[in-house]
Amino acid sequence: MAQVVLENIYKSFSHRQSKRTAETSQPLIRSDIEAANSDSPSAVSVLRRINLTVQDGEFMVLVGPSGCGKSTLLRLIAGLETLTGGNIWVGDRLVNDLPPKQRDIAMVFQSYALYPHMTVYDNLAFGLRRTRKNPELATADQSKGPAGRRSAYQDAFDQVLVGLTRSFPAKLRYWTDQERWVDQRVRTVAQMLQIETLLNRLPKQLSGGQKQRVALGRAMARNPQVFLMDEPLSNLDAKLRTETRTQIVNLQRKLGTTTIYVTHDQVEAMTMGDRIAIMSAGQLQQVASPLELYNQPANRFVAEFIGSPPMNFLPVQVKAPLLIQHPQFRLTLPEVWGNVLQAYDGRSLTLGIRPEHLSVSLPAPKNLPVIVNRVEALGSDTYLTVSFAETTALSNSPALQVRIESDRSVSVGEKVWLAIAPEKIHFFDNTTGLAVRL
Numbered sequence: 516m517a518q519v520v521l522e523n524i525y526k527s528f529s530h531r532q533s534k535r536t537a538e539t540s541q542p543l544i545r546s547d548i549e550a551a552n553s554d555s556p557s558a559v560s561v562l563r564r565i566n567l568t569v570q571d572g573e574f575m576v577l578v579g580p581s582g583c584g585k586s587t588l589l590r591l592i593a594g595l596e597t598l599t600g601g602n603i604w605v606g607d608r609l610v611n612d613l614p615p616k617q618r619d620i621a622m623v624f625q626s627y628a629l630y631p632h633m634t635v636y637d638n639l640a641f642g643l644r645r646t647r648k649n650p651e652l653a654t655a656d657q658s659k660g661p662a663g664r665r666s667a668y669q670d671a672f673d674q675v676l677v678g679l680t681r682s683f684p685a686k687l688r689y690w691t692d693q694e695r696w697v698d699q700r701v702r703t704v705a706q707m708l709q710i711e712t713l714l715n716r717l718p719k720q721l722s723g724g725q726k727q728r729v730a731l732g733r734a735m736a737r738n739p740q741v742f743l744m745d746e747p748l749s750n751l752d753a754k755l756r757t758e759t760r761t762q763i764v765n766l767q768r769k770l771g772t773t774t775i776y777v778t779h780d781q782v783e784a785m786t787m788g789d790r791i792a793i794m795s796a797g798q799l800q801q802v803a804s805p806l807e808l809y810n811q812p813a814n815r816f817v818a819e820f821i822g823s824p825p826m827n828f829l830p831v832q833v834k835a836p837l838l839i840q841h842p843q844f845r846l847t848l849p850e851v852w853g854n855v856l857q858a859y860d861g862r863s864l865t866l867g868i869r870p871e872h873l874s875v876s877l878p879a880p881k882n883l884p885v886i887v888n889r890v891e892a893l894g895s896d897t898y899l900t901v902s903f904a905e906t907t908a909l910s911n912s913p914a915l916q917v918r919i920e921s922d923r924s925v926s927v928g929e930k931v932w933l934a935i936a937p938e939k940i941h942f943f944d945n946t947t948g949l950a951v952r953l
């Protein structure tokens with residue numbers, strides 16, 4: 516197990532490079548990187564100044580909208596792309612120039628890419644047979660000295676016998692020490708993932724969820740220092756997604772393998788991650804625990820991205836010490852805001868309030884007079900889409916989302932007054948988008 520440290524990571528693609536990667540998957544040469552590094556108009560900067568430490572054993576979720584650079588970052592860590600700048604450490608090893616095989620990292624992709632002609636057992640065993648990672652065997656071989664060491668000829672002979680008898684019942688198979696070790700790992704992983712009964716099937720005889728578990732198993736069997744998972748659940752239906760999500764989290768806890776998990780599904784991010792790193796346009800926006808992101812978003816992007824439906828935003832004027840004004844309501848804030856809002860006296864700010872922190876209330880100057888445009892009753896809760904009853908140029912803001920208890924009946928076209936929970940208010944600077952911190 517190991518921590519992963521990303522130090523000032525930059526990545527640009529030049530046109531030449533993207534063509535090369537797409538067409539030939541050839542390793543990149545230095546001149547491509549220089550081209551990407553240069554100010555040439557053809558270079559596209561995809562990742563900028565990424566600094567992130569994933570602790571040993573941590574489950575880090577990387578989340579962000581499509582195209583923000585999540586997969587590129589994972590591929591850089593795995594060694595499938597070349598860095599434009601910065602350093603990647605796995606444990607105490609600087610892996611910048613190591614090929615993927617030597618990084619001791621296993622990656623699970625969205626498309627599970629199992630070998631179609633191999634059984635589940637052989638899919639799980641494939642990586643192990645190739646890496647010969649059993650440390651005990653390696654040490655035993657060393658200690659035998661030159662006389663005891665097996666020749667390449669013997670090894671090849673063993674391989675042929677192992678291969679020929681692989682599909683035989685266990686008793687008739689030809690076993691080497693290495694093959695016994697592989698067998699034990701395959702069965703342990705299959706048991707953990709509850710796919711023992713599927714070991715003799717081909718991938719085409721499996722459901723989507725089962726294939727996904729085999730793909731996870733293949734990564735786990737290698738017992739790597741780090742797992743990288745790129746949207747591994749996106750091909751599954753809702754129920755299987757939830758089940759497999761729990762399974763992955765439980766397994767990760769059991770194995771304690773440092774994991775970086777990419778998703779653009781924020782529910783997945785919130786429920787799986789010890790911490791979440793939020794990215795937008797190639798840059799990290801905030802790295803924090805799920806609840807910290809929800810309660811203290813660092814900026815407007817994070818505030819809008821985490822939470823469903825997203826946070827509502829309203830333009831307001833500040834009158835120090837504690838009054839805020841909107842064309843449709845005026846509100847006195849709790850005293851804690853006094854100090855920080857002094858600096859914004861007479862200026863505009865963006866007020867942020869989550870749908871669950873608005874409630875249907877009575878007419879009052881501090882409440883928002885709105886018309887209900889849409890009612891979505893989900894059973895457990897009801898979501899309303901509302902807009903201000905009287906719109907002026909200033910209050911002509913987008914519709915607001917409100918979450919109310921399901922037993923409260925509200926109909927479309929009705930006028931209601933919404934109360935804001937004052938202790939749940941967020942403020943964002945209009946210029947920088949940064950949260951105004953208490």
Ligand SMILES: Nc1ncnc2c1ncn2[C@@H]1O[C@H](COP(=O)(O)OP(=O)(O)OP(=O)(O)O)[C@@H](O)[C@H]1O
Nearest residue numbers: 528533536561580581582583584585586587588779
């Ligand atoms: N080989 C390449 N050459 C040029 N541009 C690339 C290459 N690979 C990715 N990009 C660009 O880099 C940006 C980030 O892509 P990336 O695949 O990392 O996004 P992502 O966050 O994983 O998105 P998604 O959620 O859709 O998978 C995109 O704008 C993409 O077009």
Ligand SMILES: [Mg+2]
Nearest residue numbers: 585586587745
């Ligand atoms: Mg991606």
